[in-house]
Amino acid sequence: MQELVELIFPPAPVCAACARPLTGFFRTDFCRQxxxxxxxxxxxxxARCGRPLASRSAAGKQLCYTCTRxxxxxxxxxSALVYTEEARALIHRFKYEGQVELGKALGRLMAARxxxxxELGRYKxxxxxxxxxxxxxxxxxxxxxxxxxxxxxxRNRRLVPxxxxxxxxSALQHTLxxxxxxxxxxxxxxxxxxxxxxGRRVLLIDDVLTTGSTLSEAARVLLRAGAKExxxxxxxxxxxxxxxx
Ligand SMILES: [Zn+2]
Ligand SMILES: [Zn+2]
Numbered sequence: 001m002q003e004l005v006e007l008i009f010p011p012a013p014v015c016a017a018c019a020r021p022l023t024g025f026f027r028t029d030f031c032r033q034x035x036x037x038x039x040x041x042x043x044x045x046x047a048r049c050g051r052p053l054a055s056r057s058a059a060g061k062q063l064c065y066t067c068t069r070x071x072x073x074x075x076x077x078x079s080a081l082v083y084t085e086e087a088r089a090l091i092h093r094f095k096y097e098g099q100v101e102l103g104k105a106l107g108r109l110m111a112a113r114x115x116x117x118x119e120l121g122r123y124k125x126x127x128x129x130x131x132x133x134x135x136x137x138x139x140x141x142x143x144x145x146x147x148x149x150x151x152x153x154x155r156n157r158r159l160v161p162x163x164x165x166x167x168x169x170s171a172l173q174h175t176l177x178x179x180x181x182x183x184x185x186x187x188x189x190x191x192x193x194x195x196x197x198x199g200r201r202v203l204l205i206d207d208v209l210t211t212g213s214t215l216s217e218a219a220r221v222l223l224r225a226g227a228k229e230x231x232x233x234x235x236x237x238x239x240x241x242x243x244x245x
Contacts, residue, residue, distance in 0.1 A: 054244025077232030107150025
């Protein structure tokens with residue numbers, strides 16, 4: 001009976017973040033108020049990792065502080081959102097409270113924002129950053145895979161979900177400092193099947209870029225397995241004090 005009612009009177013579309021009814025002609029996932037609370041990335045940003053640079057320090061500057069100190073292994077990376085408190089809360093609901101529909105909506109937001117970055121246009125093979133095997137046991141889904149599936153689907157790219165794998169027994173990310181991560185990450189990833197990425201330009205997808213060390217390490221492993229070039233694209237990116245914030 002419920003299905004029949006919904007067939008005749010389909011439920012009004014609601015915002016994926018706040019569940020308020022959506023108004024307007026165009027089909028959107030988020031209401032105006034929720035979109036206005038998010039901060040989208042914009043120029044100026046680091047030519048390498050896409051981290052926004054404060055305008056007062058950006059005159060003539062091409063790279064962020066992190067990228068001037070360590071060269072990442074990915075060719076370039078871009079992000080859809082700045083990792084603000086709002087973005088963090090949405091990602092938390094998706095990642096830890098199992099709100100998969102919200103995650104899909106965030107993935108579609110990423111797909112829509114990808115058009116702002118023509119420099120990522122050549123990267124046609126989409127690979128999500130895999131979960132730690134330890135985390136995979138307690139979590140039913142990989143948030144990066146859900147985002148990657150939307151990006152691949154909406155931007156007409158090939159999703160290759162399981163070529164990149166993580167070795168078991170590696171320490172959990174959030175318990176490590178930036179330096180420990182850079183040191184401890186060596187050898188953390190491996191490529192299970194190089195065929196789909198050999199000679200291809202790969203777009204690595206993750207939820208948040210902070211230091212960039214995870215993306216860099218994954219890129220290193222993919223390049224060693226025969227990928228032609230590797231770029232990154234994340235839902236959100238953290239600002240850094242050293243870049244003027
Ligand atoms: Zn809303
Ligand atoms: Zn950078």
